[in-house]
Amino acid sequence: MNNISYSATDVQNIFNNIAPVYDELNTLLSMGQHKIWKQMTVKWSGSGLHDLGLDICCGSGDLTKLLAQKVGKKGKVIGVDFSRELLAIAAQRNHKYYPSLPIEWMLGDALNLPFEDNTFDCVTMGYGLRNIIDIPRCLQEINRVLKPFAKVAILDFQHPTNAWQQIFQKWYLNSFVIPVAKHFKLEKEYSYIMPSLEKFPSGKRQIELAFEAGFDTPVYYSIAGGMMGVLVGTKKYL
Numbered sequence: 001m002n003n004i005s006y007s008a009t010d011v012q013n014i015f016n017n018i019a020p021v022y023d024e025l026n027t028l029l030s031m032g033q034h035k036i037w038k039q040m041t042v043k044w045s046g047s048g049l050h051d052l053g054l055d056i057c058c059g060s061g062d063l064t065k066l067l068a069q070k071v072g073k074k075g076k077v078i079g080v081d082f083s084r085e086l087l088a089i090a091a092q093r094n095h096k097y098y099p100s101l102p103i104e105w106m107l108g109d110a111l112n113l114p115f116e117d118n119t120f121d122c123v124t125m126g127y128g129l130r131n132i133i134d135i136p137r138c139l140q141e142i143n144r145v146l147k148p149f150a151k152v153a154i155l156d157f158q159h160p161t162n163a164w165q166q167i168f169q170k171w172y173l174n175s176f177v178i179p180v181a182k183h184f185k186l187e188k189e190y191s192y193i194m195p196s197l198e199k200f201p202s203g204k205r206q207i208e209l210a211f212e213a214g215f216d217t218p219v220y221y222s223i224a225g226g227m228m229g230v231l232v233g234t235k236k237y238l
Helices: 008-029 034-044 062-071 084-097 135-145 163-183 193-198 203-212
Strands: 052-056 076-081 103-107 120-126 146-157 215-223 228-235
Touching: 034 062, 034 120, 034 146, 034 215, 034 228, 052 062, 062 076, 062 103, 062 120, 076 084, 084 103, 120 135, 135 146, 135 203, 135 228, 146 193, 163 193, 203 215, 203 228
Parallel strands: 052 076, 052 120, 076 103, 120 146
Antiparallel strands: 146 228, 215 228
16 A cells, blocks of 8 residues: 555646646547546436536546537536646637637636535536545535536546456556656656555445435446446435
8 A cells, every 4th residue: 555645735736737748648548548438427427408517627628528518509517627727728728629618617626616506417527536635525515516316427547346457457557657657757746646546435435425425326337447437426306
């Protein structure tokens, strides 16, 4: 077990540092598969035309864009992140490549979402929950801002339970991810993945935490050979 500890400020600095090459590295390190996983996440969020959606820890906006495409021009999506640098890139890409999509970018804290109760028709989060210092509180905040019967879909890495999958994941991170990150002079930043994975709740535990946060019949979908997963929760009727 890795004993390295990261504060919220440490994590914020990591994402500010990797912002300029975040998308390029994600595509390279996942061999382009992250786009498919994000499309699955949007599908499981239950989003539809004219919805008001929220993408938490939106980063450079990939998942936000997919959600905005799903809700259509008469809907709206708000992308929230605590990294100013990633939000700036997201806004620039939005303006340059898909200016007609109904997206608003906002600096914010996933533990204190700046929205009223029962606001959103759907919520997504991609690779954010693992970086939150208080996961139960984050899930409670998501539940609070969702409308009754609305869904959240949360995509993130998963620490496999199968021994061979664990061996492969560790090999993949140490033999591919870290060397590639080192090429971009970001070895320190990407070395953060393994310790964050070691303390991240399993899929089964995420289901329990979602129940405790007030979600109805949460489900966890294991994907990508057990190295990724999507937690889906539905807000109960008030």
